[in-house]
Amino acid sequence: MIRGIDVSSHQSTFDTDGLSFVFIKATEGRSYVNPKLSAQTKRARDAGCVVGYYHFLWPGNIKAQAEYFVSKSPEKEGDLLAADWEWTGDRTAASNAEKDRFIREVKRLRPDHRVILYCNRDFWLNRDSTSYAGDGLWIADYVRAGKPRIQAKWKFHQYTSSPIDKNVAAFDSEDELREWATP
Numbered sequence: 001m002i003r004g005i006d007v008s009s010h011q012s013t014f015d016t017d018g019l020s021f022v023f024i025k026a027t028e029g030r031s032y033v034n035p036k037l038s039a040q041t042k043r044a045r046d047a048g049c050v051v052g053y054y055h056f057l058w059p060g061n062i063k064a065q066a067e068y069f070v071s072k073s074p075e076k077e078g079d080l081l082a083a084d085w086e087w088t089g090d091r092t093a094a095s096n097a098e099k100d101r102f103i104r105e106v107k108r109l110r111p112d113h114r115v116i117l118y119c120n121r122d123f124w125l126n127r128d129s130t131s132y133a134g135d136g137l138w139i140a141d142y143v144r145a146g147k148p149r150i151q152a153k154w155k156f157h158q159y160t161s162s163p164i165d166k167n168v169a170a171f172d173s174e175d176e177l178r179e180w181a182t183p
Contacts, residue, residue, distance in 0.1 A: 001146050001168040002177060006054070006158065009034045014164060016047035020174040023082060023118075023138075023156075023167070026073045028056035030064050033072050041074055050177050052080030054118060057102055059094045066105035075113075078181045081106055082138060085119040096129045103134040114181055116155060124150055135183075138167075146170070 004021035007014055016022065022044035025034045034040070044051045055069035073081065083106070085099045094102070099117065107115045117133035121141040136155030141148035145159040145168045158167045171177040 002171055002174055004167045006165040007040055009036050016049060019049055020177060021050040023052040023054055026053040026055060027069045029058040030061055030068050050181055052082055054082035054084045056084045057094045058088055059092050059098060062098050062101045063105055066102050066109060070106060070109045078178055079113060080181055081110060081113050081115045082118045085123055096127060100130055100132045107134060121149060
C-alpha cells in the first residue's frame with residue numbers, strides 16, 4: 001500500500017515526505033472554494049504526488065454543485081475527483097440518489113478523470129443503498145491502516161484524522177496509482 005493525506009483550508013502547510021498522493025478540498029456546496037487550493041495544489045505537485053480534489057456535497061442542486069466543483073478544480077491529466085458524502089454542519093446530508101447523481105454528473109463533465117466516493121463506514125453501511133462509488137471507494141474508518149471494516153473493495157482508506165487525515169491506497173506503487181488515475 002502507498003500513503004497519502006487529505007487536506008482542507010484548515011491545514012496551513014503539510015509535509016509531503018513519504019507521500020504518494022494528496023487529496024485537497026476544492027469546493028463545498030455552490031459557494032465555497034478553498035482559499036488555499038492553489039498553494040496546496042502547488043505543494044503537492046512540486047512533491048511529485050498524485051493529486052485529487054474533493055467536493056463536500058450538500059443536499060439539493062446536484063447538477064449545479066457538480067458544475068461548480070468542476071469549474072473550480074484544477075484540471076490536469078491524472079488528477080482524481082471525489083464526492084465527499086457525509087453530514088453537513090447543520091446535520092443534513094445528500095441522499096443516496098443525490099450522491100449517485102453527483103458522481104455521474106462529474107464523470108460526464110470530466111470523462112477523462114477518475115471520480116470516486118469518499119464516505120465514512122456508517123454512511124457506507126447504513127445510508128448507501130446502491131453501492132455506487134463511481135470509479136472507486138475512499139472509505140473513512142479509524143482502524144489499522146488498510147483494514148477498514150467493510151466487505152466492499154476500496155481504493156483509498158482514511159484511517160486516522162490525528163494530527164492530519166492520513167490515508168493508504170490499495171496500490172502496490174505510486175506508478176500503479178498513476179496508471180489507474182489516467183484511464
